[in-house]
Amino acid sequence: MLARALPGAVIGLITAGLAVGAGELIAAWSGPQTAPAIAVGSAAIDLTPTPLKEFAVRNFGTGDKLVLLTGIYTTLAAIAVAAGILALRRLSIGVALVVLFGAVGAWAALSRPTSKTADVWPSILGGGVAAAAMALLVRSYQAWRGTESGGGAAESAASRLPVWARDRRGFLMLAAGTAGAAAATGFVGHKVVDQRYNVALKRSRVRIPAPATRAPAIPPGVHPNVAGLSEFITPNSGFYRVDTALVLPQVDPDAWTLRIRGMVDHPLELSFADLLARPLIEHDQTLSCVSNEVGGPYVGTARWIGASLADLLREAGVQRGADQLVGRSVDGMTIGTPIESVLDGRTGLLAVAMNGEPLPIAHGFPCRMLVPGFFGYVSATKWLVDLELTTFADYDPYWVERGWSKIAPVKTxxxxxxxxxxxxxxxxxxxxxxxxxxxxxxxxxxxxxxxxxxxxxxxxxxxxxxxxxxxxxxxxxxxxxxxxxxxxxxxxxxxxxxxxxxxxxxxxxxxxxxxxxxxx
CATH class of the missing domain: 2.60.40.650 (Immunoglobulin-like)
Structure with a gap:
């Protein structure tokens, strides 16, 4: 039994690897978020019930995304093994499972709020290449085994193959070549993504102007000298990160724009240079996540620099009746904040710097929103590209759609x-x-x-x-x-x-x- 199943399992795993590798290579042009596994994972996050999301954050912390991806790849491997075994018995069933994987990836890519039609190609083409490879490997294996046994399957399978692929050596060459192609496409895809989308170099060249309003010096005595006590200012490397992004959005600061629209008298659009040219404010703020359990780690304090959010809203002209400011991330995440809290005198910022350096990519580079007094899910949009003034009655942001409170002040x-x-x-x-x-x-x-x-x-x-x-x-x-x-x-x-x-x-x-x- 095992001897019969093992070749099919190997064929399934090799072709699944080719589907993923080819998809990642194509995603180097359509965007890393369109890679099949990432698209499926992102859709899974959106569809996961809130209690399960909280379970993942509580038990896996910031490693929840790694756990999710591991689960996706493990599930894919199991389906691939089953597809390969079934393909040796009936090729059409195995190929159908591979095609189904591509279709699920395409659907997942289109389900994203910022999706485009072209986002389906990594999954569709990856699935198509893998289906063709499975058919070729199965026929080569059947030709080899049929030839050895003298069975009628040999003639049928061999008729579709070149002569060299009809024996054991030919099958092993095809299997090794396909596995190599899977590894090569995945490797090249990652390299191209790094070159095309990684904004680390551009971030390193950003120079944040001196703030027009500096924060008071942190007074002596804010941090008792007790071993093991949290640092008063949390280092960027140790600052918590809780979000739904499976891959970190890579936003080019030279191409970044922020729109302010909706219930305003004068819609605005700013470039990153425009934002840096405004009078910047330096401000210390503790940020905490609503997913933080009692005594939990998802809280930290940083010294932020940014432009006044209230000033920008006043320039745009807030229309009567507007009570919700919806921040949109480049990946489609939406977060809603009470407009009155932005305009009541607190230091709400469009932050561009954190602890003396440009925002880390993981924390929203090039720009994020911060409004003191609220949990991050209603105040702290990362990778911000759009601000819409609307009403709480007319629009429910991402987390509110999933049952969280519309307004969530930080609790003592x-x-x-x-x-x-x-x-x-x-x-x-x-x-x-x-x-x-x-x-x-x-x-x-x-x-x-x-x-x-x-x-x-x-x-x-x-x-x-x-x-x-x-x-x-x-x-x-x-x-x-x-x-x-x-x-x-x-x-x-x-x-x-x-x-x-x-x-x-x-x-x-x-x-x-x-x-x-x-x-x-």
Whole structure:
């Protein structure tokens, strides 16, 4: 049984590899997002139910995309094995499965909000080439096996093949050549994509002008000297990334434009040079993701530079009745923000720099939107290319369509960084430290308690601005044993972080963060 199945499995895997490789080569001209596996993966993200999305973020973090792609390639491999085995019994069935793979890829490419008709070609041509290769390999194998056994299949299969492909040596040559073609097309496709679409070089040449409005110097004392406590300013390399992009959009700053349209008196269009020529503002802001669980890692603070979003909206002229600003990414993602929050005096930015350098590609280069006080899914469009003024009644952005709240202010939250969960530390004096944030409101107090006992006020580090997190420490005296440490924060409005646990869906998690440690 295995001896019969193995040749078919090998044929299936080789032809699937050729479909993927040929598709990636063609996608070097139509765009990396149109490659069959990427197109299918992107469609899968859009179709995945919200609870499953949250499960992936919770369990795989920023590696969720790698897990998805691994799953897609594993599924493709399984289908390819089945197609190859079936093709040896009935060629039309195996070829039909290969063609179906190409059709699914074409449908997935067309399902994207920014799709074009040409986006189907990587999947269609990749599937077509693979189907032809499968037919050739199956007939060569049947001719070889039929010749050895003297069966009637030999004459039928051999009649469609050149003489050299009718024996064992010819079949192995065809299989090796097809496998080589699969590897070569995939390799060349990746190389061409890097040359045509990678904007890293252009990003390295961008020079961000000195901001007209500089942020105040970060005051001494914002970061207690405690080993293991998060840095006050999160390095770009360590800043969290949660989005739906399987491949990072590569946006050429020289060709980038931003449209401001919809319910405005004077639609605007800006180039990247136009944006950099505006008076730039430097501002510190803590950004957090709605998918961040209590005590989770999806929060960070950076020093941003950008143009005033409010000034641009005023120049465009906001029409009466407009209450939602919809930001669109180059990949079609849509994010909706209350217009009143952009115009109420807070520092909303079209950011072009992060921590002293042009925006990293992973964080939205060349331009992203930031509005303090809201979770990123309603305020922080990356790879921004379009701003439309509309109403909440008329349009639901991407995440709202999937059941998330239309308006989601950041909730008052705190986290214990030190000690780590399940740490074993010496009994006696124990320093507990962490961070708390209530973006745009600020943090006025942090309290810590041990084993359900009375709350103790922690020492707050010096505050930077209400838009950034605040660090804290608390000294405890703990006897030997197992201990549960809990933390809660109070924001500048007097609201205390609630004890009741709530999931991240639909507008952010609540609850007190706790860690269990052992003192010895």
């Amino acid at each position: 939250a705190s986290r214990i960084d030190v000690p780590k969960p399940f740490a074993r530390v010496p009994a006696g004096p124990v320093t507990v430290a962490g961070v708390a944030w209530a973006t745009h409101r600020g943090v006025d107090a942090v309290e810590v308690r041990t084993d359900g006992g009375p709350w103790m006020l922690a020492r707050l580090a010096v505050a930077d601005t209400p838009d950034t997190w605040r660090q804290w420490t608390c000294d405890l005296a703990l006897p030997p044993g197992l201990h549960k440490l809990e933390v809660r924060a109070t924001d500048a409005t007097g609201a205390v972080q609630p004890e009741q646990r709530a999931d991240t869906f639909p507008d952010g998690a609540t609850g007190w963060h706790s860690v269990v440690i052992t003192t010895i």
